[in-house]
Amino acid sequence: MDFRSDNVTGAHPKVLEALVAANRDAVSSYGEDPISERVTRKLQAIFETDCAVFPVATGTAANVLALSSMTPPWGAIFCHEVSHIAVDECGAPEFFTGGAKLVTLGGKGGKIAAAEIEARGGSGKGVVHHVQPAAVSITQATEFGAVYRQEEIAAVGAACKRHGLRYHMDGARFANALVTLNRSPADLTWRAGVEALSFGATKNGALGVEAVILFDKTLTPEFELRRKRGGHLFSKMRYLSAQLEAYLEGDLWLANARHANAMAKRLAEGLARLPGSQLEYEVEANEIFVRLPEPAVAGLEREGFRFYRWDGAQLLRLVAAWNTPAAAVDAFLAAAKRLLAANAA
Numbered sequence: 001m002d003f004r005s006d007n008v009t010g011a012h013p014k015v016l017e018a019l020v021a022a023n024r025d026a027v028s029s030y031g032e033d034p035i036s037e038r039v040t041r042k043l044q045a046i047f048e049t050d051c052a053v054f055p056v057a058t059g060t061a062a063n064v065l066a067l068s069s070m071t072p073p074w075g076a077i078f079c080h081e082v083s084h085i086a087v088d089e090c091g092a093p094e095f096f097t098g099g100a101k102l103v104t105l106g107g108k109g110g111k112i113a114a115a116e117i118e119a120r121g122g123s124g125k126g127v128v129h130h131v132q133p134a135a136v137s138i139t140q141a142t143e144f145g146a147v148y149r150q151e152e153i154a155a156v157g158a159a160c161k162r163h164g165l166r167y168h169m170d171g172a173r174f175a176n177a178l179v180t181l182n183r184s185p186a187d188l189t190w191r192a193g194v195e196a197l198s199f200g201a202t203k204n205g206a207l208g209v210e211a212v213i214l215f216d217k218t219l220t221p222e223f224e225l226r227r228k229r230g231g232h233l234f235s236k237m238r239y240l241s242a243q244l245e246a247y248l249e250g251d252l253w254l255a256n257a258r259h260a261n262a263m264a265k266r267l268a269e270g271l272a273r274l275p276g277s278q279l280e281y282e283v284e285a286n287e288i289f290v291r292l293p294e295p296a297v298a299g300l301e302r303e304g305f306r307f308y309r310w311d312g313a314q315l316l317r318l319v320a321a322w323n324t325p326a327a328a329v330d331a332f333l334a335a336a337k338r339l340l341a342a343n344a345a
Contacts, residue, residue: 001328002306003267005203006173006260006286006321011243012205018246019207022238029235031055036241042248043199043213048186052214054223055240056232059172060089062198062210064096065230067135069214069223070166070196073098075134076124078117082110082143084170096230101131109281110142114155121163135166140188141177144280145264145287148177150187157193167193172200172210175257176285190215201247205256205322209243256322260286263320263329270333276340280315288318292336299339305332 002008027033040053056062063085079086081104085093105116124130141147160167189197195216201209227233247253268283271290280289308317
């Protein structure tokens with residue numbers, strides 16, 4: 001009954017089995033092992049292009065190593081004001097870039113509109129007194145659970161191209177967005193202009209691994225050096241790659257995301273039917289934001305349900321995961337219904 005995050009869940013059994021299997025033999029280090037090679041080929045097939053693939057341990061590492069390879073110290077990175085890189089990475093983007101500035105933009109549901117990039121993308125360019133526009137980072141799905149459609153990604157990509165900006169996607173929940181849209185991974189990334197993707201796995205069934213996928217391979221030499229300098233070139237890379245191989249095998253990553261999204265939809269539809277409950281955003285992936293009266297919120301907390309109070313108020317964030325049981329969703333709905341009825345009495 002823990003809906004705080006998809007980070008609170010364990011790893012899928014197949015991922016753990018893959019780690020045990022990877023532990024049996026001696027292999028070459030630093031990513032020159034057969035498992036890492038297979039993962040690269042698999043992701044190249046999934047994305048239908050000759051991309052470079054770099055497993056790292058955390059989403060923060062994936063984001064900041066990618067962005068630092070795209071942005072000089074005097075550069076500006078345009079991102080949403082609630083994006084993970086702006087709010088939840090403790091200055092890591094600024095640190096790893098050597099001082100680049102995050103320029104935050106607004107936008108409904110955590111999404112940046114192409115018009116914002118058109119309006120701001122050339123600001124200060126060539127003026128020695130100002131940071132130089134360098135990159136754009138979008139989040140798929142966003143921190144509010146919204147999903148960028150292909151045409152929206154492509155519109156931002158076109159604006160980036162017109163202004164000479166690099167284009168990064170934080171895909172911590174890329175799988176959840178992908179199954180919602182039912183489009184190809186290629187359509188939602190490089191075909192729409194994305195040059196680097198932080199490909200999430202930890203939130204969706206892995207033990208602890210993400211992959212940086214560089215669709216523009218000219219970024220590779222600098223990225224390799226920054227990964228080493230930043231402490232994310234694992235000597236025993238096979239243990240990261242083994243997780244990714246199991247995650248991708250048989251489309252486990254998509255099955256996990258479909259389950260998480262289905263549980264979120266079940267929860268959202270149930271909440272929408274309850275008098276006194278108000279959904280804040282349309283539920284498009286696996287996150288739900290809902291407003292409930294304080295007595296109902298406090299009652300849910302007393303009964304052992306766990307969730308985040310967004311901004312410390314009666315706006316709750318509930319996240320469904322790859323292994324969220326339907327029984328937990330139904331228990332939350334039953335408790336909420338009972339508590340809301342008592343509050344209305």
